[in-house]
Amino acid sequence: MLLAIDTSAGTSVAIVDPSTGSIVALRSTPDTMRHAEVIGTLLAEALSAAGVRPSSLDGVVVGMGPGPFTGLRVGIAAARTFALGAGLPLHPMVSADAVARQEKVAGRSDTIIVVTDARRKEVFWSLYDLSGAEPVRIDGPGLSKPDALPHSDARRVDAAEIPGAQLALAAAALLAAGLPLASDEALYLRSPDVTMPSGIKRVTQ
Amino acid sequence: MNIDNPLVLGIETSCDETGVGIVRGTTLLSNTIASSMDEHARYGGVVPEVAARAHLEAMTPAITSALADAGVTLDEIDAIAVTSGPGLAGALMVGVGAAKALALAIEKPIYAVNHLVGHVGADVLRVPQSATAGSSEIDAGEIQYPTIALLVSGGHTSLLLVRDLVSDVELLGETIDDAAGEAFDKVARLLGLPYPGGPEIDRAAVGGNPKAIRFPRGLSLPKDHEAHRYDFSFSGLKTAVARWVEKKQDAAEQVPLADVAASFREAVVDVLISKALAACAEYGVPRLLLGGGVVANARVREVAAARAAEAGVALRIPPLSLCTDNGAMIAALGAQLIMAGHAPSGLGFGADSTLPVTDIQVG
Numbered sequence: 001m002l003l004a005i006d007t008s009a010g011t012s013v014a015i016v017d018p019s020t021g022s023i024v025a026l027r028s029t030p031d032t033m034r035h036a037e038v039i040g041t042l043l044a045e046a047l048s049a050a051g052v053r054p055s056s057l058d059g060v061v062v063g064m065g066p067g068p069f070t071g072l073r074v075g076i077a078a079a080r081t082f083a084l085g086a087g088l089p090l091h092p093m094v095s096a097d098a099v100a101r102q103e104k105v106a107g108r109s110d111t112i113i114v115v116t117d118a119r120r121k122e123v124f125w126s127l128y129d130l131s132g133a134e135p136v137r138i139d140g141p142g143l144s145k146p147d148a149l150p151h152s153d154a155r156r157v158d159a160a161e162i163p164g165a166q167l168a169l170a171a172a173a174l175l176a177a178g179l180p181l182a183s184d185e186a187l188y189l190r191s192p193d194v195t196m197p198s199g200i201k202r203v204t205q
Numbered sequence: 206m207n208i209d210n211p212l213v214l215g216i217e218t219s220c221d222e223t224g225v226g227i228v229r230g231t232t233l234l235s236n237t238i239a240s241s242m243d244e245h246a247r248y249g250g251v252v253p254e255v256a257a258r259a260h261l262e263a264m265t266p267a268i269t270s271a272l273a274d275a276g277v278t279l280d281e282i283d284a285i286a287v288t289s290g291p292g293l294a295g296a297l298m299v300g301v302g303a304a305k306a307l308a309l310a311i312e313k314p315i316y317a318v319n320h321l322v323g324h325v326g327a328d329v330l331r332v333p334q335s336a337t338a339g340s341s342e343i344d345a346g347e348i349q350y351p352t353i354a355l356l357v358s359g360g361h362t363s364l365l366l367v368r369d370l371v372s373d374v375e376l377l378g379e380t381i382d383d384a385a386g387e388a389f390d391k392v393a394r395l396l397g398l399p400y401p402g403g404p405e406i407d408r409a410a411v412g413g414n415p416k417a418i419r420f421p422r423g424l425s426l427p428k429d430h431e432a433h434r435y436d437f438s439f440s441g442l443k444t445a446v447a448r449w450v451e452k453k454q455d456a457a458e459q460v461p462l463a464d465v466a467a468s469f470r471e472a473v474v475d476v477l478i479s480k481a482l483a484a485c486a487e488y489g490v491p492r493l494l495l496g497g498g499v500v501a502n503a504r505v506r507e508v509a510a511a512r513a514a515e516a517g518v519a520l521r522i523p524p525l526s527l528c529t530d531n532g533a534m535i536a537a538l539g540a541q542l543i544m545a546g547h548a549p550s551g552l553g554f555g556a557d558s559t560l561p562v563t564d565i566q567v568g
Binding site for chain 2: 005007034035036037038039040041043044047053054069070073074075076077078079080081082083084085086186188192193194195196197200202203204
């Protein structure tokens with residue numbers, strides 16, 4: 001069984017069984033402000049609902065974003081230490097892959113652009129081809145002004161939540177196919193907001 | 206769990222240091238610190254987003270390294286302790302998320318603790334001799350309560366009355382504007398010195414006359430006595446230094462760097478130690494503990510030692526590696542809570558950037 005953690009939008013924790021494709025436990029909240037508060041409880045509840053001990057899981061899938069930074073880091077930090085603590089492999093994923101897979105599961109087979117909030121009047125986007133058995137990301141993730149999104153011919157899917165179970169199953173599909181996952185680096189897509197100090201200001205008038 | 210001598214792993218991410226420390230009861234086993242200070246240097250101060258990104262990257266390597274240094278494995282750990290606040294919210298959240306998941310993964314309890322009280326907790330640690338590089342010149346056996354604690358860093362300047370480490374800590378005063386370490390950074394900058402300012406001011410002050418210029422001692426006038434007896438203010442001091450330097454420059458005179466640096470530093474140190482010893486006298490507590498990164502400043506320790514001795518106050522200064530932000534002090538406080546029989550925190554606590562010192566344990 002795989003545990004998935006994603007805090008790139010709200011907080012989603014899921015435990016899935018890739019051998020059957022079934023969702024064993026799912027705990028999530030759309031709250032985008034309280035990731036640090038809820039992560040422990042959601043993890044504990046998911047583990048308890050699944051009736052599994054951490055060390056008997058097979059791996060930890062984690063959404064690396066893109067997403068608002070402060071919340072995103074909570075999930076990545078949690079996934080990394082959980083994997084370390086339970087002695088499990090870590091499987092980093094692009095968070096939007098979960099949304100693409102959810103569309104595929106819902107029976108869609110077109111080309112979609114998944115759009116999520118990036119705050120500061122910008123959005124994150126990723127482009128997927130849903131025509132095959134599993135979604136394939138063909139562009140992105142990227143950052144854009146809402147009115148300057150690329151790929152205007154693709155169907156737009158706005159996502160306010162990342163479904164953790166689909167993230168885990170998408171990872172399982174990539175692993176089974178021997179395809180690469182995401183790199184183990186947070187997808188910030190934006191430099192830290194810093195202003196270089198200006199010259200020394202006079203205090204005497 | 207071993208309640209008498211628990212093996213605790215502590216995680217600290219309140220500012221720019223990713224600290225992971227391991228203690229067994231009151232014995233320090235390891236103290237791994239990954240600092241992002243170099244990344245902040247070009248901005249002249251800690252940039253919260255830069256600090257938070259660095260914590261995320263440093264966290265698991267720091268845990269692995271702390272375990273290796275301590276010679277223990279995760280399955281031996283009895284409990285996890287983590288800083289819940291005060292500090293930079295985004296930085297704290299990395300530690301909180303990491304600590305909760307680690308505790309769940311190893312199926313052990315978690316203790317969410319106060320960063321400032323952690324600085325006091327550092328003093329209970331017994332440090333193996335090999336690890337005491339730059340150690341305190343003062344060691345008076347086991348810490349006794351009550352004690353006054355002066356915590357001075359780039360983010361805090363707080364004066365505490367600690368009646369009991371795990372149950373009774375009172376805030377007597379704190380800075381109403383800049384932290385003392387921040388004042389060092391800002392004055393260093395106006396003197397054309399790099400960040401961090403503390404060691405730079407120290408270097409510049411060599412050979413300088415600390416009495417050359419009488420810079421103001423913030424909130425030390427009789428009129429401040431009522432409302433701000435134990436509060437600090439360093440913003441006016443920084444402006445006074447700037448004015449003094451500008452006056453010299455406007456007159457096309459040489460700025461006597463060593464005298465300015467020494468006199469500024471003396472003003473900071475004087476007000477810190479005066480207020481701390483006044484608290485000792487007023488509360489009838491002849492014990493003073495120093496903590497925080499500014500304690501690395503030799504002049505702070507020198508003046509504190511001399512004036513505490515004069516006042517008949519026993520001075521304690523933990524080793525410098527335990528004065529700056531670190532995970533071992535958080536583990537130490539967690540261990541103290543366990544040994545005192547306190548129940549673990551729940552899983553619902555968050556990062557509280559303004560956590561009051563009275564909240565020793567959270568959740």
